[in-house]
Amino acid sequence: MRAGFPCKLLFVCFFSFLFLLVVIVHQDAPRTLQLGLLAAPRAEPVSAEQLQGSPIFQWRGTEEEKAGDSMPVPVPSHPPASTRHPLQVIYPYSYHFLLNEPDKCRERAPFLVLLVVTEPKDIQVRNAIRQTWGNESAVPGVSMVRLFLTGVHPHYGSPLQRLLEEESALHRDIIQQDFLDTYNNLTLKTLMGMEWVSRHCPNASYVMKADSDVFLNVGFLVQELLQPQLPPKKDFMTGYIYRNTGPLRSKAYKWYVPREVYPNDTYPPYCGGPGYVLSGDLAKKVYGVAQTLRVINMEDSFMGICLYELGVSVTDSPWGLFNVGWLEYEKCRFSKLVVVHHFGPTDLLRVWPDFQGGNKTCPS
Template sequence: MEAKPSGLQPLRPVATQHPLEVVYSSNYKFLLNEPNKCQQRTPFLVLLVISEPSDVAKRKVIRQTWGNENLVPGVSILRLFLTGVHPVFGLPLQNLLAEESSLYRDIIQQDFLDSYNNLTLKTLMGMEWISKFCPNATYVMKADSDIFLNVDYMVSQLLQPHLPAKKDYMTGYIYRNTGPMRNKAYKWYVPREVYPNDTYPPYCGGPGYVLSGDLAMKIYQVAQTIKVINMEDSFMGICLHYLGISVTDSPWGLFNMYKKDYEKCTFSRLVVVHHFGPQELLKIWPDFQNQNKTCNS
C-alpha cells in the first residue's frame, strides 16, 4: 500500500510559517456570492473559472465564447468566476466588481488576497460553493481564464449526459511521478517546509480538469483536515490520495497543457488548449462555431 505523504499535519501557528505556506480557513467570508443559483435548477455542469479581480476583459470574452451557458442545447450549464481581493487596488476594484456582479450574477469572491500563491484558495472556494450551494451539480470543471475550452465535445465524449453520472471521478491531463520545484527561480517553487516529499500523487493539470459533483464535496471536506500547499493542481491530487481515490485517464490528447495552432477540425476533437488570450478567442470563435464548415469524424 502506498504510504501517505508525510508532513501534511495541520497548519502551524502563523508566526512560524514559511512565507509560501497557504493559510487555509473554512471561515473565509463571501464578499460576492450567488447562493441561489442551484435552487431552481440542477446543473449538469458547473464551470468554475479562475479569475483575477481586474480581469474584466477576459470575463467578458469568456461569457461570449466557451463560457456561454447556452452553448450545448439541452444541457444545463452554470458559469461562475472565482476571485479574491486585489492586493493593491482592493477597494476601488471592489466597487467595479460589485457592479459587474449585479449585472451578470456570475462572480464569487472571498476575503483572501488574490495572488498566484493563493490559487489553491480559489479552487477550494469553488469546492466550498458546490458543497454549500450546489450539491446537486452532476459535474464540475475548474478552468483557468487563459484556455480554449470545447464544452460541447467534453460533454458529448467524456460526460455523456445519457449515461448514469460518474462518481469519485476526476480527469484531465494527468501528471504522474512528478515532484516539487525546489529552485527559487521558478514560479512553481515549493520549499520542503511546505511539502517535504520528493513526489506528488498523480494529479490533473491546472489549466482545466473536470470532476464529479460528489468528489467536489469530498475534496472540500478533506482539505480542512490536511496541510494546504501553494500548487493548486498538485494539492487536488494530494486530496484524492487521502480520499483513496484515483484520477481517471482520459483519451490521450484531449487536454493540452501547451499552446496549439488553431485549426477547426483539430480543435473540434480537443477539450482544452492552454495559453489562449481573449483576443485570440474572439478571433477564432466565429470560425469554430461555423456549422457550415464540417469536419470528417
C-alpha cells in the same frame, strides 16, 4: 636575554590558562561551542495535535525506489505565524464570501458547473468567456452554470471592488472571498469553488475547473466525454494527468515549493491546472477532506493530494483531449479537443466565430 625570560614565561602561562578555561567550558556546556559558533537552539517537540492533518506519503516511479524509501517526517499542521513560511497557505480558515450567488442551482440541478479562475481586474477576459465557451446556453438541452472565482486584489482592492460589484450585479456570475488574489493563493480559489458546490449546488452532476486563458470545447466535453444520456459518474476526475512528479525546490521557479510547505519528494498523480473535470460527488468530498490537510501553494498538486487521501484515483482520458500547452488553431483539430492552454481574450474572440460556424465539414 635573561631579563626577558620572566615576560616570556608569563606570556606562556597566560595562554595556557585560556586554553584550560575553554576546555572546562566546553565540557560543562557540551555542543554550545562548535568551531567558535553557537549551535542552533533545539526545536520544541511536536505534539500529536500539531501532527494531525499532515499528509504522510511518498510516491515513487519504480518498485526499486519504493523499496529504498523511508517515510518523511511530518511537520506541524499550523505553525505559529512567527515561524510560518511565507508560501504556506492558511487553511482551513473562516474566509467570508464578499460576492456570492447562492441561488444559482435552486430551480434545478445543473449537469455541469463551470468554475473559471480569474483575477479581479480581468473584466475583458470574463466578457470574452461569456461570449464564447462560457455561454451557459452553449450546449442545447444541457443545463450549465458559469461562475468566475476571484479574491481581493493585493494592491487595488477598494477601487476594483466597486467595479467588481457592478459587474456582479449585471451578470450574477462572480463569487469572491476575502483572501488576497495572488498566484500562491490559487488553491484557495479552487477550494472556494468546491465549497460553493458543496453548499449551494450539491446535486450538480459534474464540475469543470478552468483557467481563464484557455480554449474550452464545452460541447465535446459534455457530449463525448461526460455523455449526459448516461448516469453521472461517481468518484471521477480527469484531465491532463501528471504522474511521478515532485515539487520544485529552486526559488528561481514560479512553482517553487519549499520543504516547510511540503516535505515529501513526490506528488500523487494529479490533473494539470489549466482545466480538469470532476464528478459533483467528488467535489464535495474534496472540500471535506481539505479541511483536514495541510494545504500547499500548488493548486493542481493539492487536488491530487486530496484524491490520495480519499482513496480515489484519477481517470485516464483519451490522449490529447486536455492540452496544457498552446496549439495553433484549426477548426477540425479543435473540434476533437477539450482544452487548449494559452488562449487570451483577443485570440478567443478571433477564432470563436469560425469554430461555431458551419462553413467547414470535418471528418468524423
